[in-house]
Amino acid sequence: MDNNSQKIRVLLVDDHPLVLDGIRSRLEDDGHIDVIAEASNGEEALHLAGEHKPDIVLMDINMPVMNGIEAAEKFSAELPDIRLLMLTMHDSREYITRVLKAGAKGYILKDVSSNEMISAIKAVYEGKTYYSSGVTDILVNEGTNKQVPLTDREKTILQLLAEGNSNKHVARELDISVRTVETHRRNIKRKLSVKTSAGLVKYAIENGIVEL
Incomplete structure (x- = not known):
């Protein structure tokens, strides 16, 4: 993506204000990403996404009111053009498979570097899927079973x-x-x-x- 390209419009969803502040700072340092709104739960995210039409929703799983898995299912049904990228600390096989079945295009863990988070957003924006290395290992190991x-x-x-x-x-x-x-x-x-x-x-x- 060159400097003349349109910025990727991202909606952040996490119920921890400090986490949101940190992610916003990391993303906006890139120069190609514009954080257009923030939500603290899945229900709020759906409302804001319908209003602002982001390219990417970067969303946690554990949240009040409506969690990330429930929200992903509703996004897929109601706003299928918006791409979902999950950012979570959960590295269990069950969470990963449930989220991917719900329609998410990527799954990254919260311990990833800023560069990897940005790479994941750009990959999903370009229509690809993206799993952080820890997630890939889990999926590969699952395949051997x-x-x-x-x-x-x-x-x-x-x-x-x-x-x-x-x-x-x-x-x-x-x-x-x-x-x-x-x-x-x-x-x-x-x-x-x-x-x-x-x-x-x-x-x-x-x-x-x-x-x-």
Whole structure:
């Protein structure tokens, strides 16, 4: 981007005023970025975005009233032309995948340098996706988990669980004990290196075991 290019118009969203001040200062030092507004929660961000039409929304996840994941879903539905870049301290696989599914175009951690934050904004503005190095490592490691084979019985149980059935319902369906279902569930989580039910559902969807 040269000096004659139009500035990238950014809306900052974070519920900590000191964080907002720090980010604004870091971005405006670049000369190619214009922070046009600031919001302290997702609901306010949606209102301001509709009013100011920023190019990029740089948004935290944990916020009152409406968090970043909920806001990302609403942005995708109501303001799809505005690109979302998440800036957060959360480096868990679950947060990353939920945000990306909600429509965010990038995910960077709050410990990134000023230069990397600016590079992320410019990349997303140009229509690319951007993940900071720590996020990329997590996504790559997640990909390796997909190579772990599940038995046919484990796949059947995973399918039933991912469809929202309880352990008791799965036990009745397969004519096995609830304890056996719980054991299979623990083994599946261990094999896939996931800790939550959401992680199981995500794996099942991405690997064609269930459909959305």
